[in-house]
Amino acid sequence: MDKLKVGICQMIITTDKDKNLEKAENMVNKAVEKGAKLVVLPEIFNCPYSNKYFPKFAESYPEGRTIKFLSNLAKEKNIYLIGGSIPERDKEGNIYNTSYTFDNKGNILGRHRKVHLFDIDIEGGISFKESDTLSYGKDITVFDTDYGKMGVAICYDIRFPELIRLMALKGARIIIIPAAFNMTTGPAHWDPLFKVRALDNQVYMIGAAPARDENSPYVSYGNSIITDPWGSIVNKLDEKEGILVEDLDLGKIDKIRNQLPLLKHRRTDLYDLKLI
Numbered sequence: 001m002d003k004l005k006v007g008i009c010q011m012i013i014t015t016d017k018d019k020n021l022e023k024a025e026n027m028v029n030k031a032v033e034k035g036a037k038l039v040v041l042p043e044i045f046n047c048p049y050s051n052k053y054f055p056k057f058a059e060s061y062p063e064g065r066t067i068k069f070l071s072n073l074a075k076e077k078n079i080y081l082i083g084g085s086i087p088e089r090d091k092e093g094n095i096y097n098t099s100y101t102f103d104n105k106g107n108i109l110g111r112h113r114k115v116h117l118f119d120i121d122i123e124g125g126i127s128f129k130e131s132d133t134l135s136y137g138k139d140i141t142v143f144d145t146d147y148g149k150m151g152v153a154i155c156y157d158i159r160f161p162e163l164i165r166l167m168a169l170k171g172a173r174i175i176i177i178p179a180a181f182n183m184t185t186g187p188a189h190w191d192p193l194f195k196v197r198a199l200d201n202q203v204y205m206i207g208a209a210p211a212r213d214e215n216s217p218y219v220s221y222g223n224s225i226i227t228d229p230w231g232s233i234v235n236k237l238d239e240k241e242g243i244l245v246e247d248l249d250l251g252k253i254d255k256i257r258n259q260l261p262l263l264k265h266r267r268t269d270l271y272d273l274k275l276i
């Protein structure tokens with residue numbers, strides 16, 4: 001299948017889980033009405049992005065309410081659903097920033113626990129320390145779909161070229177990043193990161209962000225985006241709530257890889273990248 005219509009739901013996130021799930025459902029429905037076959041929600045879409053809320057909102061697999069909600073929605077709408085991410089608690093009580101992906105029967109295809117935690121302190125700008133409440137994921141997430149292999153990483157993960165390259169080497173042709181950049185790093189780094197990761201791995205990159213809410217403790221940059229294997233922006237949103245639906249031309253991946261064989265030209269006799 002050479003074409004895939006994808007939908008990104010850039011939603012406002014509140015302190016009310018019911019409202020967040022209702023909003024996600026409405027926006028997924030609208031994306032599906034526009035023909036989307038794969039729909040993506042933002043990072044931490046059921047909970048405010050704050051260490052104060054992660055433990056309160058955390059859910060466990062398989063009984064977690066949001067996890068069941070996402071599975072049912074994927075099945076009912078007959079879509080691939082990348083469920084943004086949610087605070088997830090394991091049996092030992094550790095909490096992760098986790099993205100669940102479902103196929104069109106509601107089965108789990110992938111579970112990505114954010115690998116790189118966002119612990120930063122920028123003078124005059126943003127400070128955040130996810131590791132105050134969250135634990136580190138340990139896996140690279142790539143899975144099969146009817147449209148070829150895809151991978152999921154979360155927000156700060158995009159800054160680590162080795163991770164995204166390993167996903168591409170594992171065969172991912174579309175890499176989906178539920179994310180919530182902020183007003184310090186978003187204007188400076190968001191577009192260039194999506195462009196360069198797409199062009200150096202010759203993949204489609206999809207970034208799904210929350211809409212901007214100036215009253216939130218963490219103000220999201222928004223600007224959900226799709227970049228193509230040439231490194232061009234296919235389309236993007238502004239900061240407001242909205243849905244982006246676009247056709248991906250999957251034939252473009254091999255076309256560009258054949259004309260400009262970057263992955264083949266790697267000098268693995270000189271250097272190599274391996275999964276530990």
Ligand SMILES: O=C(O)CCC(=O)C(=O)O
Pocket residue numbers: 043117118154155156157159179180181182185186189
């Ligand atoms: O890398 C950035 O600038 C933003 C990352 C972030 O907000 C996150 O990982 O949640």
